[in-house]
Amino acid sequence: MARDDAVPLLAVRDVTKSFGAVAAVDGVSFALHGGEAHALVGENGAGKSTIVKMLAGVHRPDSGVIEMDGTPLALGSPADARAAGIAIIYQEPTLFPDLSVAENIFMGRQPVGRLRRIDKAVMKAEAEKLFDRLGVHLDPDRPARGLSIADQQLVEIAKALSVDARVLVMDEPTAALSGVEVERLFAVARTLCAHGAAVLFISHRFNEVFSLCERITVMRDGRWVSTDPTADLTVDQVVRRMVGRDVSALFPKEEVEPGEVVLDVRGLTRHGVFSDVTFSVRRGEIVALAGLVGAGRSEVVRAVFGIDRLDAGEVYVDGVRLHAGSPAAAMAAGLALVPEDRRQQGLVMELSIERNATLTRLGALARAGLLSGRGERRAAREWTRKLQVKYGLLADAVGTLSGGNQQKVVLAKWLATEPKVLIVDEPTRGIDVGTKAEVHRLMSQLAGQGMAVVMVSSELPEVLGMADRVLVMHEGRVTAELGRAEANEETVMFAATGQNGTAA
Amino acid sequence: MAHDTLYAHPEAPAPEPGARRAGALGRALFTRWDTWVVIVLALVVVGAGASVDGFAGPRNTQFLLMDIVAIALIALPMTLIVITGEIDLSVASTLGLCSAVMGQLWVAGLPLELIVVLVILLGAVLGMVNGLFVTKFGLPSLAVTIGTLAAYRGLSFVVLGDQAVADFPRQWTDAASSTIGGSPVPWSVLIAVVLAVAFAVVLHWTPFGRSLFAMGNNAEAATFAGVSVNRAKFWLFVASGAVAGLAGVYWTLRYASARADNGSGLELAVVAAVLLGGVSIFGGRGTLLGVLAGVLLLGSLRNALQLADVPADTLNVVTGALLITSVVVPNVVGMARSWLRQRRHQRG
Numbered sequence: 055m056a057r058d059d060a061v062p063l064l065a066v067r068d069v070t071k072s073f074g075a076v077a078a079v080d081g082v083s084f085a086l087h088g089g090e091a092h093a094l095v096g097e098n099g100a101g102k103s104t105i106v107k108m109l110a111g112v113h114r115p116d117s118g119v120i121e122m123d124g125t126p127l128a129l130g131s132p133a134d135a136r137a138a139g140i141a142i143i144y145q146e147p148t149l150f151p152d153l154s155v156a157e158n159i160f161m162g163r164q165p166v167g168r169l170r171r172i173d174k175a176v177m178k179a180e181a182e183k184l185f186d187r188l189g190v191h192l193d194p195d196r197p198a199r200g201l202s203i204a205d206q207q208l209v210e211i212a213k214a215l216s217v218d219a220r221v222l223v224m225d226e227p228t229a230a231l232s233g234v235e236v237e238r239l240f241a242v243a244r245t246l247c248a249h250g251a252a253v254l255f256i257s258h259r260f261n262e263v264f265s266l267c268e269r270i271t272v273m274r275d276g277r278w279v280s281t282d283p284t285a286d287l288t289v290d291q292v293v294r295r296m297v298g299r300d301v302s303a304l305f306p307k308e309e310v311e312p313g314e315v316v317l318d319v320r321g322l323t324r325h326g327v328f329s330d331v332t333f334s335v336r337r338g339e340i341v342a343l344a345g346l347v348g349a350g351r352s353e354v355v356r357a358v359f360g361i362d363r364l365d366a367g368e369v370y371v372d373g374v375r376l377h378a379g380s381p382a383a384a385m386a387a388g389l390a391l392v393p394e395d396r397r398q399q400g401l402v403m404e405l406s407i408e409r410n411a412t413l414t415r416l417g418a419l420a421r422a423g424l425l426s427g428r429g430e431r432r433a434a435r436e437w438t439r440k441l442q443v444k445y446g447l448l449a450d451a452v453g454t455l456s457g458g459n460q461q462k463v464v465l466a467k468w469l470a471t472e473p474k475v476l477i478v479d480e481p482t483r484g485i486d487v488g489t490k491a492e493v494h495r496l497m498s499q500l501a502g503q504g505m506a507v508v509m510v511s512s513e514l515p516e517v518l519g520m521a522d523r524v525l526v527m528h529e530g531r532v533t534a535e536l537g538r539a540e541a542n543e544e545t546v547m548f549a550a551t552g553q554n555g556t557a558a
Numbered sequence: 559m560a561h562d563t564l565y566a567h568p569e570a571p572a573p574e575p576g577a578r579r580a581g582a583l584g585r586a587l588f589t590r591w592d593t594w595v596v597i598v599l600a601l602v603v604v605g606a607g608a609s610v611d612g613f614a615g616p617r618n619t620q621f622l623l624m625d626i627v628a629i630a631l632i633a634l635p636m637t638l639i640v641i642t643g644e645i646d647l648s649v650a651s652t653l654g655l656c657s658a659v660m661g662q663l664w665v666a667g668l669p670l671e672l673i674v675v676l677v678i679l680l681g682a683v684l685g686m687v688n689g690l691f692v693t694k695f696g697l698p699s700l701a702v703t704i705g706t707l708a709a710y711r712g713l714s715f716v717v718l719g720d721q722a723v724a725d726f727p728r729q730w731t732d733a734a735s736s737t738i739g740g741s742p743v744p745w746s747v748l749i750a751v752v753l754a755v756a757f758a759v760v761l762h763w764t765p766f767g768r769s770l771f772a773m774g775n776n777a778e779a780a781t782f783a784g785v786s787v788n789r790a791k792f793w794l795f796v797a798s799g800a801v802a803g804l805a806g807v808y809w810t811l812r813y814a815s816a817r818a819d820n821g822s823g824l825e826l827a828v829v830a831a832v833l834l835g836g837v838s839i840f841g842g843r844g845t846l847l848g849v850l851a852g853v854l855l856l857g858s859l860r861n862a863l864q865l866a867d868v869p870a871d872t873l874n875v876v877t878g879a880l881l882i883t884s885v886v887v888p889n890v891v892g893m894a895r896s897w898l899r900q901r902r903h904q905r906g
Contacts, residue, residue: 402780403776423764
């Protein structure tokens with residue numbers, strides 16, 4: 055604790071950043087010291103990425119300051135951040151695949167010789183020096199194409215070193231790495247710390263956090279919760295701090311006696327994405343797929359609906375096997391999918407509300423193969439009214455609606471197909487609190503009427519409030535199936551982070 | 559992120575009262591591109607009729623219409639293809655290859671009725687090749703059809719060389735340019751009209767047509783709504799090839815000559831007419847009526863300029879300029895609109 059009196063290398067002081075009315079980061083402060091690795095942990099949506107983006111110069115804080123050596127920094131652009139000595143290593147670096155490793159490192163700052171021509175020899179020698187310092191062996195002349203993600207990250211780190219970065223921010227760098235690669239990355243990080251740099255490490259893997267970092271900052275709902283030396287903490291304590299919040303504010307699902315099995319998913323596998331996913335859903339039941347971002351939940355429901363292809367496994371609806379890889383077949387069997395990305399997948403933003411609302415059942419609305427504008431308008435009006443969509447004219451582009459109303463149009467277009475199984479992926483992401491409650495009430499009602507609901511959600515309170523059963527996924531596998539009584543923040547979070555042993 | 563308050567409308571959906579609907583209809587009509595194309599078309603026809611000698615005569619009307627039938631035919635499937643966000647540049651070469659094969663089959667002694675069927679089927683197969691490359695291999699249609707543009711034209715020279723087959727029976731070649739009763743309207747126009755109605759119905763009144771607009775705007779969202787994007791595109795390329803084959807038959811009979819270079823460069827006129835008709839080059843927007851107006855406008859303009867002794871090279875400059883204008887103007891209008899909208903938002 056003695057270090058706290060020293061001026062920190064980089065300090066985040068009381069920063070706040072809002073997007074619309076939602077405060078993504080609210081009055082967060084913490085400090086990074088030279089020679090130290092510092093972990094930033096929190097649930098999905100806790101505000102970690104927003105902090106990273108502010109350090110990267112992508113977002114400007116609404117208030118508060120970021121200081122380096124006690125001097126406030128004005129990070130208006132990524133170039134400012136680079137100039138200040140802050141380097142960001144992303145989960146998946148974006149290198150220029152057709153350029154050599156050395157060219158990637160010195161992109162935009164190539165050493166030049168006579169007549170301002172790029173001096174390739176100097177560039178190569180410099181690159182080799184950087185890799186020596188990092189203690190790794192990479193050929194500076196080879197093209198970046200084909201490098202493993204781990205090697206690409208090393209190129210990014212070398213790039214950071216080449217501009218004398220003193221603060222290295224690593225945003226979930228290990229998500230796609232193997233054990234050996236993680237060890238090598240950590241060795242490099244420790245080397246950097248030994249040379250006086252500060253590392254900010256963001257990860258969902260507690261074993262990595264605890265083995266690499268000297269300090270841990272916990273965030274929740276955009277707020278700072280705690281910063282403590284790792285030595286004073288246990289995994290249990292960190293998890294509790296990450297999730298501890300009020301669940302009662304949410305609309306609870308009404309009790310329904312579940313009926314027969316409608317959706318039966320057996321052994322679903324897609325190599326490298328998810329494997330052996332098996333579950334079933336009964337009429338009147340809400341089953342939640344919980345887990346961290348990247349656990350493969352959305353990919354599973356997309357495969358069930360036939361958007362993505364499968365390597366193995368079957369899907370049965372009412373005991374009839376579904377033809378794989380065809381959304382049309384899935385719809386005919388009574389499935390509906392409200393996708394994760396409303397703007398890209400859920401709606402055709404340029405088309406009118408009416409066209410969007412009826413897009414899923416044009417065949418049913420057609421008489422003798424022809425559509426009359428009137429029938430479509432009537433159908434669109436009926437369903438937008440049922441869901442209380444607020445709009446001006448049905449002919450307005452759906453993109454002019456608010457996020458919440460857009461989501462209602464997506465729900466309308468799927469509920470209009472009168473599905474047996476409603477799959478919703480992040481049903482309340484990015485919508486205001488009022489609409490959120492409406493969506494929750496609606497889902498509860500639909501289940502009450504006997505619909506089977508599958509809900510993918512990254513919001514634990516939503517999962518715990520709505521679901522009859524919770525399936526928790528971790529790295530492409532179902533790691534726990536929890537009944538309503540067993541599911542709580544800790545059991546879900548433990549399974550989601552792959553800490554099953556401790557959860558029992 | 560947008561919020562409920564940003565969209566200033568009353569709590570309940572407005573009942574769309576009559577007055578408001580009429581106003582909206584008027585506004586919708588005059589902010590529509592096709593309305594303006596029709597207006598400009600009328601101005602060109604009236605202006606040329608008054609100032610260009612011979613423009614309004616029955617003989618010129620007949621030739622003008624015969625000249626644009628091939629363009630109109632090919633523009634029909636092209637409209638649908640461009641609405642899905644793709645393009646077919648191989649159409650003129652398909653026409654040429656079909657014409658060349660028609661000549662060879664006639665020389666080989668096949669009956670003309672059979673030849674017509676075979677040639678249209680050939681066009682469908684040529685379109686199928688485009689469709690396969692675009693949908694099965696996921697290649698951009700621009701690249702694929704530039705490739706087949708060259709390949710099909712090359713093949714037609716392989717088939718027929720630089721000779722011409724011109725001994726088609728008189729009754730067939732006369733039929734291609736005969737007119738309905740005493741009017742100056744050629745029979746071939748009727749074929750184009752029938753097909754145009756069919757394509758318009760498919761595009762504007764069927765589930766398939768609706769799905770084309772959806773996939774042109776956002777193929778991913780269309781897929782998530784259960785639309786088979788690749789299947790639709792595949793069959794559109796087949797249709798495009800078949801119609802180009804039909805246009806090849808018409809072209810051959812109309813000029814009473816099967817040649818390998820028939821219809822060279824016609825794809826420029828077709829694409830220009832489609833874009834001039836208000837179809838967005840980026841996909842997702844357009845009407846068949848607008849395209850027909852675009853075809854007529856381009857045809858009349860070229861015809862009037864020809865009569866006014868403007869050299870052929872200059873005509874191509876006009877076509878090219880119209881093509882670029884029809885791509886640029888909607889963009890400029892769109893930018894101006896969003897700028898105005900933003901200003902309104904900032905004030906309100």
